[in-house]
Amino acid sequence: MNVRQVVPKDAIPSVDDPTFGTEYVGDDADDVLVVESDSAPAKAYPTRILDYHEIVNDALDDGDGTVPIAVTWCPLCASAIVYERTVDGRRVEFGVSGKLADDDLVMYDRETGSEWKQSTGECIAGEFEGRRLTVRPAATTTWETFRDRHPDGVVLQPPENARSEAASDDDAPAPVAYDGRRPYDGYFDGDGFGLAAHRGTADARSWERTDLDPKTVVLGLEFDGEAVGFPLPRVRDAGGVVTETVGGVDVVVLATDDGIHAFEDPGHGFEPEPGGGFRADSTVWDGATGEAADGRRLTRLPARRLFAFTWQDDHGPDAFFD
Structure with missing residues (x-):
């Protein structure tokens, strides 16, 4: 490290x-x-x-x-x-x-x-x-x-009279305009990753794998010593629904238009619903909240949402759902 x-x-x-x-x-x-x-x-x-x-x-x-x-x-x-x-x-x-x-x-x-x-x-x-x-x-x-x-x-709410290094061109904190251009917009849109990519310096890190982009969004789950990262594109390629067992916990991971979410899997067998949501157990469930049209609610799991390169730094190259 x-x-x-x-x-x-x-x-x-x-x-x-x-x-x-x-x-x-x-x-x-x-x-x-x-x-x-x-x-x-x-x-x-x-x-x-x-x-x-x-x-x-x-x-x-x-x-x-x-x-x-x-x-x-x-x-x-x-x-x-x-x-x-x-x-x-x-x-x-x-x-x-x-x-x-x-x-x-x-x-x-x-x-x-x-x-x-x-x-x-x-x-x-x-x-x-x-x-x-x-x-x-x-x-x-x-x-x-x-x-x-x-x-x-x-x-x-935005803190009043805040100053931050992220609003500055150097290390000295500067006043923050929260409704202006965001300081990491260029970084998110660019190809590189890490501090060197953000600052445009020559010490850029390398990324050897071709199956995942380093800035692929991943939802990481870790239970009882087992860690599995679920890349958003792979969940979408699977129809938006993935079920898996991580450290003895049965999980269902749902990809939606707004992101990726993980819940305890009740074994209902979720399928994507035309027009949005997921159908299971005779009703439609909202993938973002885990709430069903009949009022039931899935239990959201503790998770980490992060880029693939960081999940790999922490858990190694094999800790991804494939």
Whole structure:
């Protein structure tokens, strides 16, 4: 693992006192990371805002109490992951270290200074070294889908007077215009991957395989020591539905117009429905929410949504559904 300091610590500021509302500054097609709760409105965290902050320290009301969570986003890896931020019974708060590990965000906790690789949730240095954060179920979808599926949902509001290195041409934080051009647009549209591709430097990484593009969107599942990444194009090529067993857990992975989603598989035998959705057990199910027309709901699984090159960095070249 190659760990390096790229920008100063906290030059990309985490959001530690998030506020929510119903108005959004971006576009319908913008990706948002969605966290649902049985006892509170769903929350959307737009990547348009996360580009400049990468971490939101928040809390989730799950009906049995408040669960501290960290909503995390690494733009270079397109890795959108929600973690519980309790370690060994201690509540921690995360910030952006300014370091990268294999082109992935390195977070640090403000309680001990320990450093954590964002894509795996593993502590790679410090008091908590070797510990792993618990992944929470979350979905990556579009703002349009979130607004349609969650009419009572709320969205993260842009922090006031924010400054971030991501808004700057150098390492010094600059004022953020959340409704302007996004800092990683060129990177997402380009062929390369990692920091070198983003900065246009000569030390670009190589990619040997031809069956997957390094920036293929993958949904990664990991249970009981087994890790399988489901590339979005492969799920779509399979008709939009893949069933598999990962670490003893039966899963169904559904590809929709807005992304890719994983749920516990109840064994219904899902088939794509003309006009949208998936038919199973005498009703139609929404692949983005897991909700059926008759009111039933699938159980969303904890997952990591990220680029293929990062999943391969973390789990090796054979850890993909084929």
